[in-house]
Amino acid sequence: xxxxxxxxxxxxxxxxxxxxxxxxxxxxxxxxxxxxxxxxxxxxxxxxxxxxxxxxxxxxxxxxxxxxxxxxxxxxxxxxxxxxxxxxxxxxxxxxxxxxxxxxxxxxxxxxxxxxxxxxxxxxxxxxxxxxxxxxxxxxxxxxxxxxxxxxxxxxxxxxxxxxxxx
Amino acid sequence: xxxxxxxxxxxxxxxxxxxxxxxxxxxxxxxxxxxxxxxxxxxxxxxxxxxxxxxxxxxxxxxxxxxxxxxxxxxxxxxxxxxxxxxxxxxxxxxxxxxxxxxxxxxxxxxxxxxxxxxxxxxxxxxxxxxxxxxxxxxxxxxxxxxxxxxxxxxxxxxxxxxxxxxxxxxxxxxxxxxxxxxxxxxxxxxxxxxxxxxxxxxxxxxxxxxxxxxxxxxxxxxxxxxxxxxxxxxxxxxxxxxxxxxxxxxxxxxxxxxxxxxxxxxxxxxxxxxxxxxxxxxxxxxxxxxxxxxxxxxxxxxxxxxxxxxxxxxxxxxxxxxxxxxxxxxxxxxxxxxxxxxxxxxxxxxxxxxxxxxxxxxxxxxxxxxxxxxxxxxxxxxxxxxxxxxxxxxxxxxxxxxxxxxxxxxxxxxxxxxxxxxxxxxxxxxxxxxxxxxxxxxxxxxxxxxxxxxxxxxxxxxxxxxxxxxxxxxxxxxxxxxxxxxxxxxxxxxxxxxxxxxxxxxxxxxxxxxxxxxxxxxxxxxxxxxxxxxxxxxxxxxxxxxxxxxxxxxxxxxxxxxxxxxxxxxxxxxxxxxxxxxxxxxxxxxxxxxxxxxxxxxxxxxxxxxxxxxxxxxxxxxxxx
Numbered sequence: 001x002x003x004x005x006x007x008x009x010x011x012x013x014x015x016x017x018x019x020x021x022x023x024x025x026x027x028x029x030x031x032x033x034x035x036x037x038x039x040x041x042x043x044x045x046x047x048x049x050x051x052x053x054x055x056x057x058x059x060x061x062x063x064x065x066x067x068x069x070x071x072x073x074x075x076x077x078x079x080x081x082x083x084x085x086x087x088x089x090x091x092x093x094x095x096x097x098x099x100x101x102x103x104x105x106x107x108x109x110x111x112x113x114x115x116x117x118x119x120x121x122x123x124x125x126x127x128x129x130x131x132x133x134x135x136x137x138x139x140x141x142x143x144x145x146x147x148x149x150x151x152x153x154x155x156x157x158x159x160x161x162x163x164x165x166x167x
Numbered sequence: 168x169x170x171x172x173x174x175x176x177x178x179x180x181x182x183x184x185x186x187x188x189x190x191x192x193x194x195x196x197x198x199x200x201x202x203x204x205x206x207x208x209x210x211x212x213x214x215x216x217x218x219x220x221x222x223x224x225x226x227x228x229x230x231x232x233x234x235x236x237x238x239x240x241x242x243x244x245x246x247x248x249x250x251x252x253x254x255x256x257x258x259x260x261x262x263x264x265x266x267x268x269x270x271x272x273x274x275x276x277x278x279x280x281x282x283x284x285x286x287x288x289x290x291x292x293x294x295x296x297x298x299x300x301x302x303x304x305x306x307x308x309x310x311x312x313x314x315x316x317x318x319x320x321x322x323x324x325x326x327x328x329x330x331x332x333x334x335x336x337x338x339x340x341x342x343x344x345x346x347x348x349x350x351x352x353x354x355x356x357x358x359x360x361x362x363x364x365x366x367x368x369x370x371x372x373x374x375x376x377x378x379x380x381x382x383x384x385x386x387x388x389x390x391x392x393x394x395x396x397x398x399x400x401x402x403x404x405x406x407x408x409x410x411x412x413x414x415x416x417x418x419x420x421x422x423x424x425x426x427x428x429x430x431x432x433x434x435x436x437x438x439x440x441x442x443x444x445x446x447x448x449x450x451x452x453x454x455x456x457x458x459x460x461x462x463x464x465x466x467x468x469x470x471x472x473x474x475x476x477x478x479x480x481x482x483x484x485x486x487x488x489x490x491x492x493x494x495x496x497x498x499x500x501x502x503x504x505x506x507x508x509x510x511x512x513x514x515x516x517x518x519x520x521x522x523x524x525x526x527x528x529x530x531x532x533x534x535x536x537x538x539x540x541x542x543x544x545x546x547x548x549x550x551x552x553x554x555x556x557x558x559x560x561x562x563x564x565x566x567x568x569x570x571x572x573x574x575x576x577x578x579x580x581x582x583x584x585x586x587x588x589x590x591x592x593x594x595x596x597x598x599x600x601x602x603x604x605x606x607x608x609x610x611x612x613x614x615x616x617x618x619x620x621x622x623x624x625x626x627x628x629x630x631x632x633x634x635x636x637x638x639x640x641x642x643x644x645x646x647x648x649x650x651x652x653x654x655x656x657x658x659x660x661x662x663x664x665x666x667x668x669x670x671x672x673x674x675x676x677x678x679x680x681x682x683x684x685x686x687x688x689x690x691x692x693x694x695x696x697x698x699x700x701x702x703x704x705x706x707x708x709x710x711x712x713x714x715x716x717x718x719x720x721x722x723x724x725x726x727x728x729x730x731x732x733x734x735x736x737x738x739x740x741x742x743x744x745x746x747x748x749x750x751x752x753x754x755x756x757x758x759x760x761x762x763x764x765x766x767x768x769x770x771x772x773x774x775x776x777x778x779x780x781x782x783x784x785x786x787x788x789x790x791x792x793x
Contacts, residue, residue: 048766048774049662051708053757060754060766060774065414065421067766067774069754100756153756 019115021137023108023144024091026074032137032144033093035110040092044084044103061090061101068092070101076152077132095149102152113137113144170278173226177275178403180219180231184271185471187215187264192474195257203249212260213242219267228281230288231270237295238263244302251302259295266291409461416458417749421772423451460498462648466544466551467495469508473515473542480519487526487537488519494544499551500648506625507553507645510618514555514641515540517615522559522639532636534558549647550627556640562633564590570599591631595619625649626669654748654767656775657726657739659704663775664739665748665767670780672729674742678722682714690714692736694727700788701725701736707762707783714738730781733788746770750777761786 021032042063047070049059056075060067070090075081082105090101117138135146190212198204220235238260245252266288273284283289427444470492481488499507523529523538530536541556568582571593577585593599597616615629622629627645646652654665655674675694682690683698688706691698706712725736750765757763764779 046773048776050753050757050760050763050776051662051705051710052760052762057757062768062772062774065418065768067751067753067768069756098755100754 019112020110021113021144021146022091022110024073024089024104025106025108026077026104027079030108030142030144031073031147032111032113033147033149037093037095037149038091039094039099041107042090042092042101043086044088044090058103063092063101066099068099068101070103071152072103073152074103074105093149100152111139111144113139113146118146173278174275176222176226177271180223180271181268183215183219184264184268185468187212187219187267188475189471190215191257191261191264192478194260195478198252198257204245204252206246206249209242209246213239213246216242223281226281228270228274230281230283231267231274233283233292234263234267234270234288234295237292237299238267240299241295241302244299248302248305251305256298259298262291263295404461412461413458413749416455417768419451420455421768421770423448424770425772459648459651462500462502463498464501464504465496465498466504466507466553469504469511470495470542470544472508473511476512476515477519477540480516484520485525486519486523488523489537489539491539491541492543493541497544497546497551498647499544499645502649503625503645503647506621507643510621510629510643511542511553511555513614513618514643515542518555518557518559518639518641522557522561524560528560532560546647547644549653550644551647553643553645554640555643556638558638561635561637561639562591562594562631563635567591567593571596574599587633591633594631595629626652626667649750651747651749652777653745654777655726655745656743656748656769657724658741658743659739663743663769663773664704665775665777666726666728666737666780667764667777668745670728670730672727672734675725675727675736676722677725680725684715687715688712692725694734694736697734699727699734699736701738702787703738704778707737707787708760728780728784730784733784735784735787737783748775748777 017036018034020035022035022038023030023032025031040063045061045063047059047061050057050069056072058070058072058075061070062068072081084103087106089104089107091104091107092099092101094100118135119138120135132147132151133145134148137144137146190208194204194208194212197208216235216239220232220239223231223235241256241259241263245256269285270283270288273279274281283292427448432440473492474490477488477490518540519538523540524532524534526536529538539558541554543552543554543556545552545554564587567590568577568585571577571590572579572582574596576593576596582590594615595618599616619629622643622645625645626649627643630642630644631639632642633639653668655668655671657664657666677692680692682692682701684690688711690701690712692701701714703712703714706714724739724742726739726742727734727736729735748767751767753760753763753766762779762783764777767775767777769775
């Protein structure tokens with residue numbers, strides 16, 4: 001059910017971790033974020049909705065006795081809601097000690113994107129979701145959209161987290 | 168020096184100081200009849216002060232070293248010259264202890280390099296040193312001790328008078344002359360066994376097997392063994408570790424039925440498997456009980472701190488008070504114990520100040536001159552009952568009623584028919600005690616509203632009972648632990664909610680009850696003789712109420728909740744039953760959610776939301792009026 005990253009984590013030192021990105025897809029577009037923020041990839045467990053919160057905060061899930069909030073990344077990016085299915089994943093990340101689950105359609109793989117292949121994003125359009133994007137990364141022929149995990153939380157919530165690179 | 172190390176040491180020092188306080192009070196009690204203090208008690212006290220001095224020196228806390236050193240000197244002279252003891256020397260020791268506490272506290276909150284920070288401290292130290300000096304002079308005169316003895320054992324670093332004669336307390340680490348080891352050595356540096364003490368600082372010291380304590384200290388055996396029961400061996404644990412242990416055990420408890428009642432095996436006949444599964448179930452239950460009890464500590468720590476309070480308050484008021492403590496081994500969640508201190512101080516201080524009579528008054532009333540306060544803890548189900556019982560003059564119904572009427576809380580006609588119990592309730596009314604005449608005459612009530620508030624936040628209760636002329640009893644009831652509550656699990660659509668059992672008054676199953684819509688989002692039903700407001704849980708979280716769509720409640724449940732005598736019904740789809748709930752905090756990402764007290768994990772693996780019923784009721788009823 002769950003696939004931890006611990007096994008290869010042990011062999012990875014800070015330098016090799018640095019260029020590694022986890023890729024996932026939403027609506028045929030490829031997104032990626034630094035793998036060091038990731039703790040675990042899980043199939044979607046039952047979600048308990050919390051009344052009175054933003055729609056993109058879907059609620060909380062129970063991961064081995066820990067209660068962890070989950071965010072639907074589609075809704076956060078203003079993409080229409082899509083019903084969850086067997087392949088829906090939760091990416092468990094930790095930002096400055098604060099655990100968060102990201103619900104995404106499909107997890108692809110872990111790729112290495114060296115710094116020279118990363119281009120800081122110009123101010124793209126007016127879309128609200130553009131503020132979650134800080135750069136693009138070239139991997140072979142394709143381009144991954146690099147997202148700023150910290151900005152997934154709203155401005156007011158961002159004070160809870162600090163020291164995320166690329167801000 | 169790492170700050171963490173210092174803090175950890177200071178915590179240790181606090182414990183030692185607590186022990187000193189205990190011993191000093193024992194000192195005072197045992198010498199009340201004019202008898203000389205026990206040599207062993209002096210030794211113990213000396214050793215405690217010595218420990219504080221030695222370790223503080225290591226951390227460079229010079230003020231503490233100086234103070235402890237002076238106290239140590241005084242104790243040493245007392246040992247050699249027991250007849251020099253008087254109330255004065257005891258007072259010196261107690262004051263020195265207070266200053267040490269002050270210094271330790273100061274060092275914890277605002278580290279300044281370990282020196283004195285107030286004039287009072289240095290003045291007192293000088294006074295204490297003078298006292299030591301005068302005793303020393305009288306000692307050398309009476310005992311004719313050779314004043315020419317080598318002073319190489321001095322611990323010269325911090326003492327003002329390097330020529331002083333203190334042969335017994337060298338800090339062994341720095342002494343050049345490893346002189347005869349004496350009974351009170353600080354065990355860390357001692358290689359020899361100390362043959363005459365049975366309370367060594369055991370961490371660093373090998374037990375002394377050859378100790379003939381049964382014969383020598385026979386008369387103290389009873390008190391010693393009694394104490395040993397309470398002073399348990401313990402270990403300090405990071406609460407984060409403890410919490411993750413609780414999480415994992417909680418998860419095991421939830422996973423167990425998922426495995427043993429797994430759908431894949433339910434149709435199979437597996438007799439042996441069932442047996443083993445049952446055994447596993449039992450073990451897991453035990454494991455859960457033990458882990459939950461890890462947060463529990465005996466209440467003795469707080470109780471023993473009351474000894475000092477009683478002593479000081481009795482002195483101040485000129486009354487004679489005996490504090491009788493029992494049930495101090497009762498265990499209770501550590502976080503609750505910390506919250507119990509203030510309410511207890513309040514109640515006990517009031518009991519002495521206002522409840523107990525002066526010795527003369529007691530004589531007149533035909534009572535013993537010495538008043539008594541009984542402090543008792545007992546476990547009763549999932550609650551701990553803490554009782555403070557005094558044998559003083561009791562509450563005066565008339566005076567309390569007069570005061571209540573003057574505040575407009577009741578009328579003369581009503582006052583006539585009130586039960587005593589209802590009269591005592593006025594004492595908990597905010598502001599009731601501020602008026603001078605009540606606190607001075609009938610006593611009680613000074614800030615009792617605050618006491619009740621503190622206890623209520625712990626989901627506990629305070630009650631008072633009194634018989635005029637015979638005394639007053641305060642009974643505090645608190646839950647054993649805050650991490651676990653009893654709750655009613657309910658469901659609304661896909662979401663599970665938990666209502667704390669204390670807030671639930673009644674649950675009703677309604678098939679076709681008419682509901683009155685006063686206006687949109689505001690409904691009420693007939694409950695007993697009243698109309699009470701009923702809401703849909705969604706409404707409380709800012710959505711429209713489902714009740715708007717239907718005029719009657721069909722196959723729904725209404726849970727009647729109550730807070731501060733205000734009632735409200737909340738509608739749910741299903742009631743799953745009552746169970747013990749482990750409270751877990753809710754992520755800070757969900758901010759501004761006012762009605763939730765936390766989360767929990769239910770037996771089915773779902774996360775459940777614990778409702779903060781008090782907040783829900785007060786925020787709903789302020790927005791709506793019936």
